[in-house]
Amino acid sequence: MSAGESFWSKAWRKFLGDRFGLASAGIVLGYFVIALGVWLDLWGQQWSTLTSGSNLPMSSAHWFGTNLSGQDIFDRAIYSTKTAFEIGLSVAVLSTILGAILGAISGFFAGRWSDEVILWLMGTLDSIPFYLFVAAVAFALQGHPLAMHAAMIATFWTTTARVVRGEVMKLKELEFIEAARAIGVPQHLIIFRHILPNTSHLLLVQATIVFVSAIKSEVILSFLGLGVQDGVSWGLMIAESTQEVIVGQFKNFFAASGMLFVLVMAFNLFSDALQDALDPKKVH
Amino acid sequence: SKGSDQPATNADGEAIKVYRHSMDGAPTNLDPLHSATVYANFLVLNTYDTLYSYKYLTRPYALKPNLAAAMPEISDDGLSYTIRIKPGVRFVDDPAFENGQGRELVAADVAYSLKRHFDPSNRSQGSWLWAGRIKGLDQWGQDGADYNEDVEGLEVVDDHTLAIHLTKPYPQLTYTLAMGFAGVVPHEAVDKYGRELSIRPVGSGPFRMAKFDTAKAVLEANPHFRQEPIDLAAEGFDPAIHGGLGLEAIEGRSPPFIDRLEIDFILETAARWNSFTKGNEIQFTSVPVEQTDTVLDSRDPIKLKPDWTERYHSTTGVEAGFVFTSLNMDKPYLGHNDDPQQDARNRELRCAMRDAMDWSARNNRFYSGIGVVFPGIVPPAASDLHSKLPQDSISRNLERARTRLEKAGWTQDNLPTLEYGFQNSVTSRQLFEQFRGFMADIGYPSSKIKPVSFATFGDYNKAIKTSQLDVIPMGWGLDYPDSENTLQLFYGPNHTPGSNNSNYNNPAFDALFEKTAVMQPGPEREKLYLDMSQMVLDDCVTISGLSRNRIYLWHKDVIGLPNREILGGFWLRYVDIKNADEQTAPAS
Amino acid sequence: MLQYTLKKLLAGLPLILGVTFISFVLMVYFGPDKTYELAGKNPTEEQIAQIRADLGYDQPFFKRYTTYVIELATLNFGHSDSTGERVTRLLGRTIPISLALTLPGFVLGNVIGILLALLAAYYRSTWIDKSIMTFAVVGMSVSFLIIIIGFQVMFSSAYGLNMFPVRGWSMDTLGEYLYYVTVPTLAIVFVSLGYNTRFYRAVIVEELGKDHIRTARAYGASARSILLKRVLKNSMIPIITRIMFSIPLVVISGSLLIESYFGIPGVGKVTYDAITTGDQPVLKAVVGATAVLFVVVLIVTDVLYRLFDPRVELK
Amino acid sequence: MSEPLLKVRDLQVEFHTDKGVARALDGISFDVMPGETLGIVGESGCGKSVTSLAILGLIPSPPGRIVGGQILFQGQDLLSLSEREMRKVRGRDIAMIFQEPMTALDPVFTIATQMGEVLRRHQGLTRKQARQSAIDWLARVGIPSPERRIDDYPHQLSGGMRQRVMIAMALSCEPKLIIADEPTTALDVTIQAQVLEQIVKLSQDLGTAMMLITHDLGVVAQTCHRACVMYCGKLIEQSATGPLFAAPAHPYTAGLLASVPRIRTQRLDSLPTIAGTVPDLLHLPRGCRFVERCGQAIDLCHSAHPPLQGDEHSGHELACYNPVQGEVR
């Protein structure tokens, strides 16, 4: 047995020991496999096909029944998993990374020009109404399939960055940062190795929030013609179902909300478990 | 106003009559120049006066004099209309006028109001109705729109007589004078409020605007509105049809009968339904598609469940308009092609697509199964042309479609990729998916029908008007009950950016259109209309059509017969509320 | 103070210019085109050209931008292209309504969120924590639309409690205000609570582990005083950040969904309509106002940071 | 003899680590008499701070846990008290001076707030009185211009000042027992003397007892009545200060005393030390925990840990099978 372990390997081992964390990671992974299957054309391809009957109850042919147009709800829910991953995960991960890096730089150099520039950028992005911004980006990218992702990342990172910035401004005054400087750790490593891990609790929770917000914003953007151009998403399904639930048809709603809920829940548990794993003071 | 249980009162604490109407959309601009939407028209017709209007209850729609004293006197050549205006009609009191008191409305005001449409700085949305028709009017606009200058075609004979001189016969002219676009505006108001006239109408209508925002409009009765006792028989009252609504109570009384008219703009069906069924909020709603099963006992004939008829008054109304899906004839791979052979192949493709359309599925899915599917391009509300056309254009025939494709040599591989455009919404997306599903049934690969969605109507319209899309789902609301109003949608010179969105270009059709345009109504013209319809059908230009049928519900204490077509908001002046003692409490 | 504020405001000018410039580029080059919405049913090429000229679309970019900056400086944005109303009047009329509408929910959502987060963090890993967090996740996962509709049915409709109005708005008396604002507020609180609780808990858990909390306990501080005083003040930086930077959005953007479902004439709908119809005068004003507000928020946040954490220095 | 103020019996504390359970305290027993100053010395990491935290019920849990024993304060078992009851004891009856003053003080509140809060809670003073009282206490522990320093935040103070703030805070509660965990490590000798004098004076005036944890045997010699020596989670020797310093019986105690640096006239090349290192808590030797470093271990020492056995008469207690005989010095 080796005598010492680093923070990361300890965290990893701790995570492996967390049953809830593992289970939730398993669920997220399961969703990912579903999404992968859609990418690889293994399933979920019938999401748009009209079957013979509209609003059919659950059956072996249609696990969740069909919707008013006669489309298979299960297939739609499955296909939406792909959409959710493309949007939720990519936006959550990328905007968190961007937010962490820029926020840390801005907080570390608070008051200096790099901070000013980043603050300026954040202020600018935040001041422009979200929809206008997304519409413009979509237009600028000529309806590129990733336009929505780009726009969401560009708008969502600022919150993370601001939160990180505030925290970094506090952390950088602590003595252990001074200690790091004393042994000659260069600034970029101070930021990334010493300061950012101490904001991991914020990053994780922000990533979770962004993940959910992205999935939810997608539907609004889809309304505006900026979301998924051709395809379906849980958000769209829920939007479709708002008219149905009033008259007591819940299949669409439950299929989409249920899948969304389980994923969000699992993702939350997963990020909680990560937070625990990354928190040295927390021992099971 | 607190929508609570106490009856509404005025400033003096006296009980007043309030009617709370609802609409599924909001108007933005209340200047008659811009009353282009159903919603704007609703308010404009209640705040401004038009020369003519439609009879309250007569169907098919029939005109009657409104501000005019009588129907116009038309010269034999059909080029001159002499219109006499009722004396003593006053604009509402408004700070725009001297002393704040509304002055009398005169013929010059009518001329002025029509002129405004041709003032280029006004960006009128209704000028196309009269463009090129009234002598000297277009020129007046191009010459700088000097209001002091007279226009030959708008001759103010005296204060109460206006003569309109046309460049060519325009049988629909009287109809246009009943539209919100023709609302009479006093120049004082324009001078004072400028562009903000759009939010504070100053007219001579039965109501005056008290409050207007994105959520609702509050109108108050115009105390000076001219006294015109209503003659129910003349308005088309038929006890067999209209009995039981309590309309008899308004006989011989002068509208408006209510003190306040509130119109809530509610786009969300759930909210509208909750507000309506609540009992003390809006008193009128159209039944949302998803609630159809809740209220209907049978669809054919349309019959409400007893507990609903017990609680509410109801009526159904087929829209004066229709929905259809046009194919862009500009595209050489889908529409007109100089190569006759390809042209023929394209026609087969279009016809096959039309054959694939499952109107009954569409009707059931999106229009509660009560929409009226008809062949051709003239909706039932305008004429009964459709009954004379063959049914095959609206009956699904996959066999025939496949044969067509096969014969014309279309295969999955060489079928063109089509762009299907829509302004994004849940429903339009579902419509698209269904359309694509229909096409899949004749072997049209789903990947070859691409959705192109637009965030705004402006962008969608731009794509249409610049002829970018291949498949164009459309809806058209009639401006007046004349087939001409929809036939012009296929008139060659009207190609985009005009109203001919499918860019149909058929010289034979155009010739007939030009011919009929100056014809007075009659069987002869009807025959030609039929021929024109048949041409469009034969060329498979569009997949048409369905007129939506709406079920309206209103509270029992409201006396009236709602209608949102042609008539626009005109009927609201006839609405009355039963006094508290006459009311039977609405079941909750 | 004045000097500092002025200095900061001056430093905010580049931000305002940047925001306006970028958003202007977005609006002009990539924004929606209003021409074809204003065109009648059967327009001609000339009419379309005329509309473009009227809207100023045919002007060179630089000229249009200069006009914008001048408009911003004089606070005169002209008339809405859609309704024709003066933009300043339009915003002046709708912003207070949206503010009155969203503020209670915003405040409650944050206050309750913080309280729940304190509870959850204090009882970390116990069932209290777990139930609060489950509730938060439910709040996060359910669509806002469903919540609004659900609340409307539950509280306002004849199918539910029927205690509140489905639609309407009035601020004439406090009673009326409460009557109309309650259900929207509940919906806002419910939705924001999930996110807020989740976020604040993460922050607070971190602070609760600090040594000085142990000191406080060693000197007999009650759980309440530890949570509400010590932990809260120590967690203030992320909390302030989160709250402050949502203020411009709360003030200017309102809430489209709430406004349309509850029939409230606020700025949310106005902004939304402006975006979806390309109503540039309104957009210009909204963007400008947001930018200005952001500058103010930036300054206030800096001061607040300093106020709550003495280690942060004002530059 | 009067009843002890604090009676710790067979206290056992464990920490869960990801490598296993570490028993940081393994059956510690000692008494503190009213007004008495008890010194606790021992190898760094032997569990002194853990003992004091355990008395106040502040062992971080998880990972820590008190697995056995009793802590009787004025006859009442603190371990059986609820959190609410315990809160009344903390600060008012027992006050603690923490080892690391930097992290022990709240960075976002001024000294005035932090001390004032304690004073108001335990002494029932008004805000103004509390502030005045806090200033007085700061002055007594030798902080220059306390009326200005009181409005500083912890990061603006030097290490010694922070420590004095902690001390002042503990003293200001006028508790029955002060647990001082290395209270003077960051203080220079003059201040240290001054502060110790204050503490002694307080204990005389108010009869305050004190548990003084320190490495400075000089301080123990001058201020403590009795001293306990701990080694690796065990108490190994306990006695009145005089005899302990004069005749340490445990080899560890003896080694410790020998290692003390003194101001000498002749500079030594190297100081005498105890060879070896403390065993890891997870890998303890089977017998006496000191056995590996002990110069005079016998076979028995390798197989069993010697129990702490006392001499009723002298009050001297020792856990060693083969104690040092006679004077070392």
Next chain:
Amino acid sequence: MLKVTRLSKHFHIGGNLLGRGKSTLRAVHDVSFEVAAGQTLGLVGESGCGKSTLGRAVLRLHEPTSGTVELDGRPVTGIDAKALHARRREMQIIFQDPYASLNPRRTILDTLMEPLDLHNIGAPSERRARVEKLIEIVGLRKQALSRYPHEFSGGQRQRIGIARALTLQPKFIVADEAVSALDVSVQAQVLNLIRELQDEFGIAFLFISHDLAVVQHISHQVGVMYLGQMVELAEAETLFAQPRHPYTRALMSAVPVPDPHTESQRIVLSGDVPSPLSPPSGCPFHTRCPDAMPRCKEQEPDNHNCGTPEQAHWVRCHLYAPEQVGLHNTQDARA
């Protein structure tokens, strides 16, 4: 090797939100000294007198307000960040508060490996062994490497801090209360270790401590600070044998002796401890000085050498001004 010339560090503290009403705190004022390779300068003085600040300023962890620092003949002050970074390897600090100076989210292994990785010292495979050795040198087990700072006792943390400073084998180390939290036996081990390292590698130490015995043991020279100034600086033996400055003498007398039977005869300093925020005029010590003279109140004393030119013994006190020599002798006699 280390040459510090007229170093000052002033803080601006207090003031309202906007910094109005700030006052200047002279934490270190006009301090000069030299330390040769393999030598230790012990630094003692009242708490808050500026020892830590001096240590940090020398390493440029605090940017000095004025003055210069040279290490190995090359300047440390006035060089840019990049150059400074390169020189960090040569000089290290052991922090006074070990807990605060350890990153709570890094295991001890992370903390100790970092300097090695950073400065690319030794083959990557050897580094681990080196760290393990080091941790045992400071009296911890290598099992400790995988633990986090909060899992240690105060003394253990302090040893981690020492180990960290030693990893790089710098030329110069500031040891700020490096052994204060250690029990005497470990302390002795560490002190011995320092001596060994010094002999072996010629490391120079600036050794800050309150424990005069320790200082005496470890130092070649000793400096005494009072209120930001170096009031006395001499060879350790000389200073302990013959403390000159009145403050030094008071200090010496207060040392507790680990023998309960010896009664200490300490010189009790009367008078208020002055604040560095408003240092008294003249000699900063005059408010508490048992030997204060009228001129002490008015005139700031200079450094006077009362040793030999080779064996300097600097004292900053009017008593040792050349014109006071007569008086000086009497003082000496009395001590």
